[in-house]
Each structure stands twice: as structure tokens, then as C-alpha cells.
Amino acid sequence: MESEVINIKNKKWYKNKKFYIILGIFFIGLIIYNLINKANQDPQYETVKVMKGTLIQTVDATGNVESADELDLRFETVGKITKIYKKVNDEVKAGEIIMSLDLTELGARVSQAQAGLSRSQANLDKLLAGQTDQYLISLESKLDQAAASYEQVKAQYDNYLNEAESVVKTAEVNLNLAEGGEDSQIVKDAYNSTIALLNTVQYVLGNGLTESDNILGIDNTLANDEFEDVLAALDSSKLNQAESRYYTAKSTKYDADEIINQLTVDSSHEKVDWALVVSKDALFDMKNLLFTVSEVLDNTMPIGNLTQSGLTVLKNNIQNVRGSVSLQYSNLINQEQLVNNAKNSFSTYKIAYDKAVANLENLKIKREADLAAAQAIVDQAQASYTDAKNPPRIEDVLSYQAVVKESEANLIQAQANYNKALVRAYVDGVIGKINGKVGQYVTSQDVVAKLISPHFEIKVDIPETDIVKISLHNTATIKLDAYGDEINFTGIVSEIEKGETVIQDVTYYKVTVSLNELSEKEILNGMTADVIFFTAEEKDVIYIPLRTVFNRNDGSKYVRVLEDGKVKEKEIITGLRGDGGLIEVKSGLNEGQEVILSVNE
Template sequence: MNSKWIFDIFKRLIKKKSFWVITIIIIIAIIGIGKLTAPKKVEYVQEKVIKGRLVQTVSETGSVLAATNINLNFKGTGTIVEMNIKEGDEVKKDDILARLDAGSLEIQVRQAQANLSIAQANLNRLFAGASREDIKVTQETVNNAKIAYENAQKDYEIMSVKLAADLKAYSEALNLAEKNLTNTGNTITQTVDDARQTLITTIRSKANAANTTLDFIDYQFTNLGNVADYQAKINTWDYYTQALEKQTDLNNILIYSDQTVAGKIDEATSLALGLLEDINLSLNSLFNTIGSTMADARFSQLKIDNDKALVKAEQTTNSANLSAVQAAEFAYKTAKLNATSSTDTSTSNYNTAKANYDSAIATHDSQLNAAQANIDSALGNYNLTKAQLDLKKAPARGVDIAYYQAQVDQAKAALDLVLKNLDDYTIYAPRDGLITFVNYKVGEQIGFGITSITEAAKAVISMISKDQYEIEVDVPESDIVKVKVGNLARITLDAYGSDVVFDGTVMFIDLAETNIQDVVYYKVKVEINPYDLEIKPGMTANVDIVTAEKNDVLIVPIRAIKETQDKKKYVEILSFGKPKQVFVEIGLRGDDGYEITSGLNEGDQVIVYKK
């Protein structure tokens, strides 16, 4: 009934226009909300790792100035010995203006010249070939080297036989000593074991006898009559009770096997000896006690004498038992002492034989190695002399000529180097001009004892050049450490536009700082290379100083490099559609990217940013 009623209502609704309007609006809203809430797809922008030239520059803007002054300094340090100009003199390019004392360098120049002469002489001698006399001497050297090689072989054979015989003798001695040590150990072990077993057997036997004697003392003491020597009676009982205590302790050991008793042999021996000694003392006191018994109806003199005789017999038996234990103990201790002495002797003999054998092995190896080294050395010398003889007989080979020519070239290069170093001690006029200042004189030191930045920056000579312009720029302290005198520069002038590029060179870096709006700058002067276009002072110049460059290196964009919290550098690459970190090592940071020294290959795609 209810379902039919609901169906009727639904039929009436779908016939109404408003129902369909509302339904469509709801569907559109659901679709819109779905699109708004659906996650956006991330798009990654990538660039390839390329190989090429990477340049690092420092870019600044300055003004063109007339290059009215050139500061000249020595590259070396020392004492001025020559000053050829004064203020106001006109000079020509490459004129020598001043010199430092270069005594040590001049010696090096002469040495380099001598080395060049020697190298040239060796090359000339190679072309000339060896003389007949030289070949004869070398042949004799070969003969002697051959004899030395053969003698070294014979010495090795003789030594090998002798050392083998010595080693065999020491080996046999060691085997004998080892055998004696083993036999001694077996023998003395058995001897000690036998003596200990005899002592154990004796203790067991005499302990049983002691039990009987103690029973005898107890019986006699219990049946004593009236005695006059009461102290002897007390002593009898005291020694008897002491003996009983030792008997108990001894029996507590003897209840175990002989193997267990052997582990407590010293304690058992001490108890057995103490037991028998206390019994002896108790019997002596008992004998005196019975002897002081007063004869009466119960104890006749005959009984007293008979009891004394019985005690005397027990004394004899117990003393014999005590002597037997003492003798067994002495035999055991003697066996142990002899065992220690024999073992020490055999061990000492073995150690001596072992040391002798080890020493013989070391001697055998070292002497044979030395003899073999003599053979190798003699053979090497023999082969060397033969090669030298063949070389002297043979005509000059191309490779030999190349070798000696290389030595000549090397000597020339060394000479050129010291000559260049010598030039560092000389100031030449870089171009035509007029001397404006001479700040030092002959005898003064250059580079020693500088006390201030001003003194360090003071030029030796200043001059004015003709028809030359320079650009002065202010470089911030964050970049100044990259700039060096001699760095090349690319220059554009606003007057000619960015398409006209001039070349230049960094000529001067001011050591004194300049503060501009609380920022530290250093003045740098860049000289413009010769040009055809007209340049006027005051023109605005844009200067790119090339501070570093590398060719044929892997390069990635700067923004591709990221850094972890512990300062490790990495890039991201796509792996199955997701970013993946790849750690890299970077080198030079250039204007167009970073140099990659490890971690990537040419052609790899790295993520630059994501949309």
C-alpha cells in the first residue's frame, strides 16, 4: 500500500516542469562541485643537462675616463739596484725603467744555460755515435758483468747446499728435544701418580689402624683405677679428643674415591700425620697414667704391668704407622720435585733447540734472498751493459733522437722560465708616455717591512699614456674577491648600443674601500683595448668582468639546484611521473647555471619548476 502511494506521488512529480528544472540544477551543481574539488594535475617543466662553456662574470656600470696615469710595480721583491728614469722623462714602449737585485735568479739563468748546453751536447754526441775506444771499454764492462753474474749463481748454489745441511741438523735436534720433552712428561707424570697413589693407600691403611688404636685408648681410659698422676690422665683425654676430631675430618675425605682424594692429598696427609701424632701423645700420657695407678684388690700390680705392656705395644705400632705415612709423603714430594726439575730441564732444552731452528730458518731465508738479490742485481747489470753496448754499436734511432731532442726542449723551457722570472725583477714601459712619479730610489727595499695598506698600494713608478682610456667601476665586497688584475672584460657603451662590444683588461684594484650608502665597495679600473671607434670621457660603460670560465663541462640551470637542511645539493628528476631526488656535486657557479661534477650525465632531464 505504501509503495503504491509513493509511486503515484512520483508519477505526478515527473509531469511537472518545475521538477525537471530543479533536477537539472542539482545535477549541474554536483558536476561543478566535483570539478572544483578534484585534485589539479601538476605539470613539471624540465630542462636537459647540457655540456658547454660556463662563464662567471661580475657586471657593473661605470664611466669612461682618460687614462692619464699608469701605476707600475715589480712582481718580485728585493732591493732596487737600477732606476733609469726621473719624473718628467719621456719613455718609449719596452724601455727598461728600473731593476731589482736578482743575483740568485741570474745564477739560475746561468745554470739553465749550462743545462741547455749539456742537453745540446748530448744530442750532438748521439748524432756522432760512439768511438772505437768507447765501444772497447763498454765491451770489457759487459765481460766483467757476465763474470759477476756467473759467480753470483755459483755462490747461491754453494750457500743453498750449506744452509740446507745446517737447517736439517737443527731440525733433527729440535725433533729429538721434542721427543725427550714428551717422554719426560709421560715418565714423570707416571712417577708422581704412583707416589701419590702409594701415599693415598698408606693413609687409608694407617687411618684404619688409627681407628683401632683410638678404640684401645678409649677402653683403657674407661677402665682406669685410682691414679696418682691426675694431670697425665687429663692429657690423655685431651690428646684423645683432638685425635678424634682429626679422625672425623680425615674419614670425611677418605669416604670418596682415590681420584677425589688425590685432589685433596695435601689436606689428607696433614690430617693423617696430625691424627697419628695426637695418638702418640695420648698413648704416652696413658702410659704414665697407668704407671701411676695404685695397686689394690681390683688392680693388682700384675694387671698394671700387663696394661702398660699393652700400651707400649700400641705405641710401637702407632709410631711405625706414623713413620710409614711420613715416608710415603716424602716419596711423593720428592717425585714432584724431581718432576719439576726434569720438566724444566727438558723444556729448556726444547726451547733452545726451537730457538736455534727458528734462527736457522731465518738465516736460511735471509741469506738465500740476499744471494738471489745478488743474482738479480748481477743479471740486471749484465743486461744493462749489453744493452749499452748494443746502443753504442747501433746507429741513432728516431726514438733516441726524439728523447735527446726533448731534453734540449726541456732545458730551453727551463731557461725561458727563469728568464721570465728574471723579468719580474724589471719594470718595462708598457707603452709610450711621460713619467709622472718615481716613488722609490736605488737601495730601497720592495716588498719588505710594509707597515700599511697605503704603502703596499704605492706604485714604484707612475706614468701617463697617450690616447688611452679606462673605465672606473665600483665593485661590492661580495664580488671583489672574484676579481683579479689581468681578468678580461667585455664592455658596451650606451652611446653605441649593446651590439658594439669592446674588449678590456682589469689593470688596477684599489686596496682602500669606499662606502656608498653603508655598503663597502672597491674601485676597479678596466683599460679598454685599442679600438677604431671614437670614445669620449664621461660615456656610460657597462662592464662584464670575466672572473672564471670553464669549457666542456656539464651545466644545469641555477634554479634546478636545491639544498637539504644539512647543506647537501640535489636536483629532482621525474621517475614514473613523480619527482625523485638525485644528489649532485657542483663546481663553478656561472651566469647561466651550475657546473655539475658528479651525479648527472649529459642529456639527463632535470625539473626546473612546476606549474
């Protein structure tokens, strides 16, 4: 019997469905295992240390070398030209000053900034060095002085308060005396004083009339017999005028006598007021009479029985009486005002009383304020003394260091402003033209001089985001493709165009860099150049990568740090943004601290 042989062909393994099912189950299990394992692991943090060193900020641009023969020189600011150092055809070296504006104020600002830097650096050095025993003694002395000053202020205000309270009491007494209006004691006293003064006026009027008659001889005809013939010999009209005024003064004097003789302390105020009016008129007429008598004597010659000494005595007598009359006239005016003041005294004393009370209250308030200020000085002196005995806090050191940095920046700014008032030669050459004149007012747009110098320059386009970092006279490092990265050339910014150029919707500004051709390497027109502008530099500062810094909605900035295994936010203040993605940290971090760069979940 012939047996049948059945050949069974085996299938290839990669065409077997069971293989792929098993493989799929394996990978799914592996993924689940990894997810479970990762969930049980802590996040991994990548950190970076806070570094300390020099931070540089640069701007890069590319252009081509061009040949140039003439440079336009301008000031970077406005002002009047005060000095021109060079003339046409003078040879100049790079950096030499050609002309300047008024440098007085700018130089003073540089000196002030230098002094500020020296002062802030000295304060920092003093803080770091610690305080001397002598300084501690001086602080202790200041503390004692502040305490003594507090006690002195307190004692002074106690005296002031006593005086102010006394003024209030006096004002209150006066106010009480002034009650009653016309019948008040103050008004009565004023009118009694007026009557006494009028009696004195009556006597002065009588004396004035007698002295005048002794010279004129009108009522007492024998009084001037010895010199009557020579009176007013130089001008007889003066004698006639004097005699006329004698009768007027005599009449008003008698009117005053009549009413004054009737006055008593019981006289009505109206009668006293009328006596004041009449007496003033009488004194006025007497003043005129005595003045005219003086003129009579001035026109009298010492002749015959009238000697010079006798004439002098007569003049002196009249002069003395004139002084008395003028004095009493002034006294009457003042007394009249005193009476009016007395009548208005209630309102006046009420105002004075209210003012005295207000002054007293204000003094109490001021006392409290001044004592609080004096106590604050004591507290400050105590704090200064306590702080001086202790080592400086890191916060104080950072604060003083920040002041030094600020002072350095102020000096750099002041020096930059000073340099803007100077026109220098960017490269070696010859002065081709001087356009400015001493005293001429110029702007930054005016070409004040032209420099002829066969040299090379590179014009590059700088985007608007970087143009504010570049200024005239900035130095630049230049690499030419022809010589590779190993060889550097130097240059200086000689021009910044004010007009913009738009390239593909981006605004650029053209900047011209003049090459320093002291290099031995040959430079040819058209060579491709990479220009690196050094726009800022901060030395001895701490810095971190920019991508570790985060911004809050309020504008503050922070970094993340690890403390005891936990992530915490630490607020910082940043400064210069440098090359390589680095940024300066002005406060908030210390050298060597680690900040979180990234988190691997």
C-alpha cells in the first residue's frame, strides 16, 4: 500500500498574527510601567549658579567696506561754540579736539559726579571696614546730644506755654475792661489822658505866643526896643507876614484856652473831641507863626545894640519853641488815634483774645509735633549707634553697592554729555573746512567742520530696537571675511543717520563706522565686514540666564529657587541685558546661589 506523504510548509514568523498581539501587549505594559514609575518619582530640576563678573552688551551688523575721503563733523548737542582749536589745513590725529561748546556747566557736572562716586565708594569702604572706636564714641555723643536736645525742646515749650497762657489772661482782662463801649474804663482813661495833654498844649501855645511877641513887640511893645529898627532889614515883607500870623495864632490860641479851661474829668466826650480839634488848629497856626518869626530873624542883621550872640539866642529860643509845638501837635494826633482805638477796643481786644487763645492751642499742637520730631532724632541716633556696634548687614552692603553703581552710571553719563560738546577727529587727516565760528549757536544737525582723510568706512543697517544703544564715538570691533575670525580690526562710529529706512516692514537706521587703518593687513574696497558695537559694559556684577527670569502682571520680576526641596519665587531687580542671553541682577540674589533653569516632570 502506497503511503501518502503530506508536506506541511511552515509559515514565516513575521507573518504570524499571534506574534504581533504578544508584542503589542508587551509595549503597552512597558508604557504603563513607565508612567507608574514616573508618577512615583519627584520632579527633576535643572539649575544654574548665579555668576559674578563682567557683563558686555554688543550689537552685531554686517556691511561692506567702502572708500571715503571726507568726513562731516558735528556736535552731538546744541549750544554756542566757545573755542576752535584747529584751522584749515591743520593735520590732526584721531581723537584730537577740533572745537568745543561751553564746557563750564558740563565740566562741573563731571566733577560733581566724580565727587559723588568717591563719596559713595568711601561710604561703602567705611561700611565694610566697620566702625572705629572713635566713631562709636561720636555716635554715642550724638545720642546724648539728641536726648539733651529733646529735654531742651521740652523745657522751651514749657516756657512758651506759660507765656502764651499769660497773654491769654492779659487779653481776657483787657476784654473785660473794654466792655461797655463809650462808658468803658479804657475809653474813660483815654479821654482823661487827652485832657491832661490839652493842658500841656495850652501851656506850649502860651509860651509860643510870648516868645514871638518878645521879638515882634506887638502886645509887649517894649520887648524889642533894642533891635526893632533892624528886624527883617533884609526883607521887610517877612516882618509884615509875621505880624499877620501873630494875630491869627493869638486868636486860635484864645479859642483853645476858652474850651480847655472848661474841661474836667466829667466833661462830655464830644466836648473833649471838640477841644482836640480846636487845639490842633491853634498848634497849626502857632507852627506857621514861629516859622515866619524864624524867617524874620534870618533876615535880621546884628547891627547896633543887637549883637551876633544876642541874635543867636533869639533864634535858639524860637527854634526850641518850634520843637515843642511840633511835638505837641504830633502828640495830639497820636492821642486822637488812641481815643479812637479805645472806642474800638472791645472788638480789637476780642480779636486779640481769640488770637491769643488760638496761638495757645497752636503752640500745644506744635509742641507735640516738635517733641515727636526730637524723639525721632533720639530714636535715629539710638539706631545708628546700635547698628554701628553690629557688623554690616548684607542688605546694607547691597544698598551701598547699588549707590556706587548708580554713582558710576552718573559719572559715565556726565562724561558722555561732556564729550557731546566736543568735536574730535575720528581718524587721522587734514582739516578741510571750518564752518563754525566762536559765539555761533549750533545744533546737532549743523556740519561745523570737514575732515579730509583717505580712509575706509562701513555702513550698516541697525534695527530700531538696537539703534538707541549706539552713540557717536562708540568703538567697534570689525571682522573681515577675507581674514577670518582670528584677525580683528577696530573702528569708531562717525555718523548715525536720523532718517529711517524700511526693509521688509522693519525700520532700520544707517550707521557709519570709520576704520582705524593702523593695521598692517591690506583692506580693499567691497570686503564683507561683520561689525560688533560695544554698547555697554558692567564690571564686577552678578548675572543669570535671561530665561530663568519671569515677569508678573505688575511689572515686577522673579526667579525660582529651591529651598528645603520646595520651589519658591524670589523677587529680583534686573539691570543690563548682556550678550549670550545673560542679564544683570541688581538685587535679590547673591553670587553662588542656584536658580531653576528648567523642570523635568
